[in-house]
Amino acid sequence: MTRVVVVTSGKGGVGKTTTSAAFASGLALRGFKTAVIDFDVGLRNLDLIMGCERRVVYDFVNVINGEAKLNQALIKDKHCENLFVLPASQTRDKDALTEEGVETVIRELEHMGFDYIVCDSPAGIERGAVMALTFADEAIVTTNPEVSSVRDSDRILGILQSKSKRAAEGREPVKEHLLVTRYSPKRVEEGEMLSYKDVQELLRVPLLGVIPESESVLHASNQGTPAIHLKGTDVAEAYTDVVARFLGEERALRFVAYEKPGLFKRLFGGN
Amino acid sequence: MSAASSNRPIEFRNASLGTTVAVLRETHPPLLADALHKMLGGMPDFFSGEPAILDFAEISLDCGRVDWAGLLSLLRRFQLQPVGVRNLPGELAAEARRAGLALLDGVPLGERSTPPATPAAAAPTAPKPAPATPAPALAAIQAGTMFVDRPVRSGQQIYARGGDLVLLAGMSNGAEVIADGSIHCYGPLRGRALAGAQGNASARIVATNFGPEIVSIAGVYKTFEQGVPASIAGKPATVRMRGAGNEQKLDIEPLQLD
Ligand SMILES: Nc1ncnc2c1ncn2[C@@H]1O[C@H](COP(=O)(O)OP(=O)(O)OP(=O)(O)O)[C@@H](O)[C@H]1O
Ligand SMILES: [Mg+2]
Numbered sequence: 001m002t003r004v005v006v007v008t009s010g011k012g013g014v015g016k017t018t019t020s021a022a023f024a025s026g027l028a029l030r031g032f033k034t035a036v037i038d039f040d041v042g043l044r045n046l047d048l049i050m051g052c053e054r055r056v057v058y059d060f061v062n063v064i065n066g067e068a069k070l071n072q073a074l075i076k077d078k079h080c081e082n083l084f085v086l087p088a089s090q091t092r093d094k095d096a097l098t099e100e101g102v103e104t105v106i107r108e109l110e111h112m113g114f115d116y117i118v119c120d121s122p123a124g125i126e127r128g129a130v131m132a133l134t135f136a137d138e139a140i141v142t143t144n145p146e147v148s149s150v151r152d153s154d155r156i157l158g159i160l161q162s163k164s165k166r167a168a169e170g171r172e173p174v175k176e177h178l179l180v181t182r183y184s185p186k187r188v189e190e191g192e193m194l195s196y197k198d199v200q201e202l203l204r205v206p207l208l209g210v211i212p213e214s215e216s217v218l219h220a221s222n223q224g225t226p227a228i229h230l231k232g233t234d235v236a237e238a239y240t241d242v243v244a245r246f247l248g249e250e251r252a253l254r255f256v257a258y259e260k261p262g263l264f265k266r267l268f269g270g271n
Numbered sequence: 272m273s274a275a276s277s278n279r280p281i282e283f284r285n286a287s288l289g290t291t292v293a294v295l296r297e298t299h300p301p302l303l304a305d306a307l308h309k310m311l312g313g314m315p316d317f318f319s320g321e322p323a324i325l326d327f328a329e330i331s332l333d334c335g336r337v338d339w340a341g342l343l344s345l346l347r348r349f350q351l352q353p354v355g356v357r358n359l360p361g362e363l364a365a366e367a368r369r370a371g372l373a374l375l376d377g378v379p380l381g382e383r384s385t386p387p388a389t390p391a392a393a394a395p396t397a398p399k400p401a402p403a404t405p406a407p408a409l410a411a412i413q414a415g416t417m418f419v420d421r422p423v424r425s426g427q428q429i430y431a432r433g434g435d436l437v438l439l440a441g442m443s444n445g446a447e448v449i450a451d452g453s454i455h456c457y458g459p460l461r462g463r464a465l466a467g468a469q470g471n472a473s474a475r476i477v478a479t480n481f482g483p484e485i486v487s488i489a490g491v492y493k494t495f496e497q498g499v500p501a502s503i504a505g506k507p508a509t510v511r512m513r514g515a516g517n518e519q520k521l522d523i524e525p526l527q528l529d
Pocket of ligand 1: 221
């Protein structure tokens with residue numbers, strides 16, 4: 001049984017594409033045959049973060065329009081055996097994604113034996129975002145610890161409840177997960193950011209994980225390497241935990257406590 | 272209907288419109304703008320394009336001047352669509368017609384009770400008909416009570432027509448729930464909660480975790496621009512109407528649960 005997972009947020013720039021790349025890679029590392037689809041028509045970001053931009057010939061819209069076969073457009077990931085990327089189109093026409101077209105592609109991926117289909121949603125609550133969540137079985141609602149992001153996540157949760165196929169057909173609702181990203185325990189401590197507990201309290205969705213703010217995310221995307229591959233970094237560990245929890249394993253939350261610099265550091269500075 | 276009737280270029284059907292009646296006690300647009308802003312807590316999207324009837328029954332227009340252009344544009348800014356007037360002094364009828372408004376005196380509006388008096392300028396009494404994001408099929412009317420099992424999210428609207436509304440998973444800021452009867456909320460009450468929407472002043476709002484943006488009973492509003500008082504914020508509380516006539520106001524009291 002294929003599971004379709006949408007990574008969504010409402011608000012832009014919160015880390016959806018970073019999360020889609022890391023999460024899809026994590027599932028593939030655990031042996032699941034995974035496809036990650038870029039729904040952000042016009043912006044075309046996922047292929048850069050996955051480091052496959054130079055191999056894009058055909059894209060999602062070409063497949064929907066019948067100009068290319070799905071297996072011509074799927075790009076095999078360079079890091080993981082079981083991972084395939086379906087890049088977005090650079091055509092500016094946002095109406096290129098039709099519901100029938102998206103459904104056909106998803107059914108065909110099911111037919112090809114994919115275990116997971118990860119949909120990287122564009123920002124906003126318009127057509128592109130709705131297309132990305134229409135066929136979802138599960139949703140990772142990516143939220144930064146600030147009020148505007150929480151409000152937009154709340155909106156997208158409402159849209160998930162009303163616009164997803166599962167809702168429209170009266171089936172079991174889309175399974176919701178909360179992922180708090182770009183989390184800085186120090187700024188939470190200083191009262192500049194909401195804590196992950198505040199965010200969860202406001203949204204009332206089960207917490208899948210907390211990803212710390214980290215410079216290594218920028219390095220990773222510059223290298224075209226999904227953040228989960230950055231061995232030994234907090235971000236990679238946090239995403240690994242997220243994948244484990246998604247698969248039903250228990251993992252304690254990490255990287256959420258602020259450790260005040262010790263006496264030695266305060267006296268002598270340095271790192 | 273016969274086959275012939277479907278060929279008619281125009282056909283008339285009977286429909287009852289979910290209208291809001293705005294009872295005006297003042298027509299000077301700046302004064303109304305200020306009052307609306309205070310009532311609706313600076314939320315110009317409070318209404319969602321529903322038709323509105325301007326009722327002049329409670330106003331004396333001896334001065335005989337109404338700034339129709341200003342009045343209409345102000346109401347439209349708050350997403351109301353003025354469609355008609357009633358109880359307008361005869362000498363102003365021609366002006367109202369010229370401003371594109373229908374004269375609706377004597378047209379039965381199906382109101383169930385007279386609009387309650389509020390200290391502010393206009394009292395919307397009828398709820399909005401169509402939800403912005405239609406609430407999903409998770410709510411089912413049962414014996415006059417509507418149960419909603421999942422959180423009501425920002426941008427969603429729920430209307431329990433003719434009965435009580437029970438929220439079993441709370442509601443978020445930016446959501447709106449309306450009931451003709453009372454509203455019972457288990458979990459956080461955060462958006463706008465309007466009870467007694469058809470004018471039932473004995474309706475109440477009961478919440479286990481009180482923190483709304485606006486509450487209203489029978490058209491009498493209370494906003495919380497300065498935040499909810501600390502004595503009840505996040506705690507169990509009830510809202511009910513006290514007093515009568517122009518003295519009506521909403522009372523919010525803590526609720527002892529154990
Ligand atoms: N954990 C993190 N720590 C630091 N920076 C991060 C983190 N996650 C994401 N970023 C940065 O935030 C920016 C936005 O990330 P990303 O493109 O993943 O967001 P998005 O939600 O997909 O954006 P859009 O809405 O434009 O599609 C990028 O510059 C990325 O490097
Ligand atoms: Mg993106």
